[in-house]
Amino acid sequence: MIEVRNVTKSYRSGAGNVDVLRGVTCEFVEGSCSFILGPSGSGKSTLLYLLGALDLPTSGEIVFGGRSLGKLSAGQQNLFRRHEVGFVFQSFNLLKNLDALNNTLVPFIAEGCTPELRRRAGELLDRVGLQNRWHHRPSQLSGGEQQRVAIARAVLKQPRVILADEPTGELDSDSGRVVFELLRELQQEQGATVITVTHDDRYLRDTDQILRLENGRLSTKT
Numbered sequence: 001m002i003e004v005r006n007v008t009k010s011y012r013s014g015a016g017n018v019d020v021l022r023g024v025t026c027e028f029v030e031g032s033c034s035f036i037l038g039p040s041g042s043g044k045s046t047l048l049y050l051l052g053a054l055d056l057p058t059s060g061e062i063v064f065g066g067r068s069l070g071k072l073s074a075g076q077q078n079l080f081r082r083h084e085v086g087f088v089f090q091s092f093n094l095l096k097n098l099d100a101l102n103n104t105l106v107p108f109i110a111e112g113c114t115p116e117l118r119r120r121a122g123e124l125l126d127r128v129g130l131q132n133r134w135h136h137r138p139s140q141l142s143g144g145e146q147q148r149v150a151i152a153r154a155v156l157k158q159p160r161v162i163l164a165d166e167p168t169g170e171l172d173s174d175s176g177r178v179v180f181e182l183l184r185e186l187q188q189e190q191g192a193t194v195i196t197v198t199h200d201d202r203y204l205r206d207t208d209q210i211l212r213l214e215n216g217r218l219s220t221k222t
């Protein structure tokens with residue numbers, strides 16, 4: 001269970017403070033699938049970054065499986081991000097000189113890639129429909145294919161939570177649907193908690209929770 005307790009986030013800027021999140025309280029049940037919707041600037045990405053411990057709240061707390069993320073040491077936060085969270089961002093963040101297989105293995109490069117990991121990475125690429133693309137570099141892949149590599153990379157470490165920021169942002173509707181279906185299937189297979197920020201309300205049928213942010217506050221929960 002992930003609990004967001006009365007979280008605020010403010011940034012100091014030249015003109016004063018910008019209050020981006022203004023007291024957000026919600027929870028994400030383990031193994032569930034949630035969408036965060038809302039207009040541009042409403043604080044969706046900010047909330048996602050806080051959930052992944054990429055940044056900390058100004059006040060309030062985020063409790064992940066009983067641990068308050070703000071109370072972890074920097075080293076523990078780093079381990080949390082590396083082992084428990086899979087990030088899927090719109091810009092893919094693939095390395096241009098590596099092929100799809102090696103991009104999938106990137107989170108493990110520092111620790112060394114065992115043959116078993118390479119086997120699982122290949123299996124995942126097959127699973128996301130890239131069986132003939134293992135050795136293609138990002139420039140040789142379409143946007144939808146690159147996004148699928150990013151998803152394979154995020155799930156290879158079998159994270160407890162997958163955080164996806166506008167994963168279909170630049171994709172046409174067919175590729176977008178494939179990406180959402182894939183996230184849903186992987187969530188069901190691996191029991192991960194999937195939290196997706198999107199503008200796109202075309203694919204929201206099959207989900208457990210929809211949160212709407214407006215001007216830094218939750219307007220509705222369904």
Ligand SMILES: Nc1ncnc2c1ncn2[C@@H]1O[C@H](COP(=O)(O)OP(=O)(O)OP(=O)(O)O)[C@@H](O)[C@H]1O
Binds near residue numbers: 020042045047
């Ligand atoms: N580091 C920062 N410093 C100052 N302001 C920031 C910072 N990061 C975000 N903001 C502001 O916070 C607000 C919310 O940003 P956020 O990216 O969370 O919105 P969003 O709902 O994800 O928007 P979009 O749908 O356009 O991506 C924006 O007005 C943005 O300018």
